[in-house]
Amino acid sequence: MKSMSVQCALGLFAVALSGAALAADVKPADQIEIRQGGYTFMSWNMGKIKANLEGDFDAKQVAAAANVIAAIANSGMGALYGPGTDKDIGDVHTNVKPEFFQKMPEVGKLAGNFVAAADQLAKVAATGDAGAVKTAFGDVGKSCKACHDQFRAKD
Amino acid sequence: MKSMSVQCALGLFAVALSGAALAADVKPADQIEIRQGGYTFMSWNMGKIKANLEGDFDAKQVAAAANVIAAIANSGMGALYGPGTDKDIGDVHTNVKPEFFQKMPEVGKLAGNFVAAADQLAKVAATGDAGAVKTAFGDVGKSCKACHDQFRAKD
Numbered sequence: 001m002k003s004m005s006v007q008c009a010l011g012l013f014a015v016a017l018s019g020a021a022l023a024a025d026v027k028p029a030d031q032i033e034i035r036q037g038g039y040t041f042m043s044w045n046m047g048k049i050k051a052n053l054e055g056d057f058d059a060k061q062v063a064a065a066a067n068v069i070a071a072i073a074n075s076g077m078g079a080l081y082g083p084g085t086d087k088d089i090g091d092v093h094t095n096v097k098p099e100f101f102q103k104m105p106e107v108g109k110l111a112g113n114f115v116a117a118a119d120q121l122a123k124v125a126a127t128g129d130a131g132a133v134k135t136a137f138g139d140v141g142k143s144c145k146a147c148h149d150q151f152r153a154k155d
Numbered sequence: 156m157k158s159m160s161v162q163c164a165l166g167l168f169a170v171a172l173s174g175a176a177l178a179a180d181v182k183p184a185d186q187i188e189i190r191q192g193g194y195t196f197m198s199w200n201m202g203k204i205k206a207n208l209e210g211d212f213d214a215k216q217v218a219a220a221a222n223v224i225a226a227i228a229n230s231g232m233g234a235l236y237g238p239g240t241d242k243d244i245g246d247v248h249t250n251v252k253p254e255f256f257q258k259m260p261e262v263g264k265l266a267g268n269f270v271a272a273a274d275q276l277a278k279v280a281a282t283g284d285a286g287a288v289k290t291a292f293g294d295v296g297k298s299c300k301a302c303h304d305q306f307r308a309k310d
Contacts, residue, residue: 026199026202033195034196034198034199036192037192038192039192040189040192041189041192041196041227043189044235045230064226064229064231065230067222067226068226068227068230070226071219071223071226074219075200075219075220075223
């Protein structure tokens, strides 16, 4: 089962990378800025869900936020890690470690975990069940952290 | 009917703004960067749909891209135009014109048109109908431009 799920994860990242041909027209510096834009926007939505779990739970807002995270997770961001995006370009800074580009099987596994967790969060958020959202939200957070710990350099 | 649809649009933007209380903890400079991140990410996905319409049509990629645009459109971005975000903050630059903050009924109408067009694009993209996607994509583009023409300053 473990090897099965790793294969699934690799498959998911392969899907994510399949848009690479289309992204070939996107300049490396733009790829960095677009992926950072996506993470920034996801982070805002993670923050909204956290605030809802800690305060009044607005199911509609939580579902909208979870939809953003799932949609971005499924957008094929792998295509935004093209050649030349492994280091700063002019004043465009990236925090990704060089190892990211050398450990694709591991990256694929982490990406697959993240997509699965984001899909699950969107699924339970649609039901308005705050308890289920709390669990799924925690799993998304863990899947983010797993990649950050390995592949994100300190600011 | 016209006044009805304007009311609807205002309602939609009011919903978008209802997250403002939660966003109160987000610093103005961060609000600007988050909203720009959202637009940057939507723009990448608009570009992917355009490329699909002009080349091989990958229905799965188009649907994923349309889902991103719709999810971000429905995320309550109105909350990212809080007090103090009407001008540059340090080295965080904004292209929004001051009039944006003075013409909320007009902004609400444009925002409502954009959300409706984005929802329609996601709906038809899910069917894989390239012709319907082309029409809906054009409508989203028009709804973006309508706001940019009025409220976005030149770079």
